[in-house]
Amino acid sequence: MPTLGQNQYGKAECRVVRITRNGATHRIKDLNVSVSLSGAMDEVHYSGANATVLPTDTTKNTVYAFAKEHGIDSAEQFGIHLARHFVASQEPIHRARVRIEEYAWERIATCEGEPAPHSFVRKGQETRLAQVTYDGSAWEVVSGLADLVVLNSTDSEFRGYVKDKYTTLPEAYDRVLATEVTARWRLNWTDDAQPAPDWDASYARARADLLQAFAETYSLSLQQTLYRMGSRIIERQDDIDEVRLSLPNKHHFLVDLEPFGLKNDNEVYVAADRPYGLIEATVLRDGCEARIPVDLTNL
Template sequence: MTTTLGQTQYGKAETRVVRVTRDGATHHLKDLNVSVALSGAMEAVHLSGSNAAVLPTDTMKNTVMAFAKKYGIASAEDFGLLLARHFVTAQTSIHHARIRIEEYAWERAPGGSGHSFVRRGGEVRTAEVAFDGERCQVVAGVTGLVVLNSTDSEFWGFARDPYTTLPETRDRILATEVDARWRYAWDGTDGTDTPAPGWDDAWARARGDLLAAFEGTYSYSLQQTLYAMGSRVVEGSTADAAVDEVRLSLPNRHHFLADLAPFGLANEDEVYFAADRPYGLIEGTVLRDGAEARLPVTG
């Protein structure tokens, strides 16, 4: 029996870096969790144990810290692009770099000191940057974005079999925790005449489009809402930050009417039991016409 080495990669996962920028008495925070994955001409380390082509993962951690000092962190996407290009161009054995970043948001404390912050909820901004020496791929996203509509949602007319017990409803709570990723058309190959998009503005616009579509869609199914959300992001993107693909994963956070009859109480769509599991999981991709699907089905 013979074997062949397949695709490999290695890197440093989850380097936490917090960058403080001091503008007089007013401070600014960037709080990132950075994961680096590299691949290329590194077969020898697997086949013979030679480390000659292997950049230590500790060096990757140090590079993240040093780049945060040298260049600052304009945005998660900008920082990822800096790192990806550095690793590919600095080592001949490295042909491809993928940088995944989670950004944790902080808000200013209400006292107005300029240096006190409060961590914002469970929502996390994400960015994934890949570079192969010629082209970039930038994927932005958000996880942990919990949303709920207390009406304007129905679910009826569904298929039935002998095991179906779910009643139809013409008015229900629709709630989900949005996990969304969107891929930009920009790939960095147009030269200096076409600068990178303003990533912060592009991310904020896409997040706003997700929320607007969720709020504004009278929903007959979470699948319908998913398509409306993805379409809104693609159609709302601007020419300099055009979005070609949106991948959404939407767990259906079920809310069931509580049975209050044993207590002699009527429940007229007022009191619900929020079930955390099991839950429906709706996933899908929305593409700009003519665009190619590249985002994986699972994260």
């Protein structure tokens, strides 16, 4: 006769972003929370009776509500709050396992070297890119980066757009703007007779220009932000003629906390990974032609 062995259930990968607002200076905690519960769950497996089952949707809601009620001082402390709650509040639950991944952010430095109060760059995600083409007489060098995740927790709007009978998106007057930057820039060094650029310094300057433009732009659209980012590189670096940017909109939606008697004052968001808006464009130096492919994956 078969018998039931080890079992558990729960909600996996609840993405929760908690923004603590202290005046103009904000603090961000970005977690991926997975909860697993086990206990007196034999009957639901044998007969389908759900009398001892706390819905996994409730588990998800608890993560978001606790982000508001308790804040997130650390991943460990947040997990302690959650695990204690599930075991103490539900008699059939004998064990709760909470696994948390935390995505670290650091403040973007302004041109003056001061930390921006509400603009952040994700730590450790960036990949440096380079493509070198040589035909025996001339060089084409395209530098770039991918996986550079940035976020503004305010100073972003999206309103005044076209609406038709299928439009349900409400206008946003204060939203989180986040994207994962893929950028390529083409240098105008083509000849061995020219002094070659300092590649590391050139890369560092372009990266800094991208970040500073993102941090300093009051965004009315992601397209506007993209253009400012590319323009900053062209304006400040004479050896770069073309910048190609691909910016997916990493949507952050406010969680409806009213069912739990809580007010969400632009504090607790769900980070949605798909579907997403994808904004792409090239910014050129006046008089130059575009050479970087539109589809950056084919570069």
